[in-house]
Amino acid sequence: MSWDLAISDAGDFIFSAHDLAGVSGTDLLNQRITTRLKLHRGEWTYDDSETLGSQLYRLTAEHGPHAQTTAIAYARDALRDMQNEIRLDTVDVQLSDTGDHVILIVHYTVLGDTGAQPTDDQSNQDVEIALTLGGTV
Secondary structure, eight states, rough: OEEEEEEEEOOBEEEEEEEEEEEHHHHHHHHHHHHHHHHHTOSSTTTTTTOBBGGGGGGSSSSSHHHHHHHHHHHHHGGGGGEEEEEEEEEEEEEESOOOOOOEEEEEEESSSSSSOOOTTTTTEEEEEEEESOOOO
C-alpha cells in the first residue's frame, strides 16, 4: 500500500502525536492531485524533466468559456502522469465573478493497486482545489 507524509492545505507537514502524520488510499491520491495542480510546472528543483506541476498559474483574470477551456486543458495535462492510478472522469472549472480565482473540481475513478478501498461504484472520487489566478497558489 502506497503512503506519503500528510500535507496541509497551506503546504505544511501535519503532526500527529508528536510525529509526522501519514496519508494513504484515496486521501493520498487527493493530495497528489492537489499538489500537481498547485505546483507551477518546472518549479520543483528535483524535477529534471519539468513535467511535475501545472500551467494553471498562467491563467490571467479572464472570464468566460476560454478561461474554462484553458484551465481544463492545463489540469488534464498536469494529471496525465497519474493515468496508471486514476481515470479522469471530468474536470469542472468554476470561475469567480471577479475573475481572480478559480475552483477546479476533479472527478476521478481509482485504478489499480493504490491502497484505496474500491467500492461498488469503482471508487469514484471528487477533489476540489481553489487557486488564485495570476499569482501564487
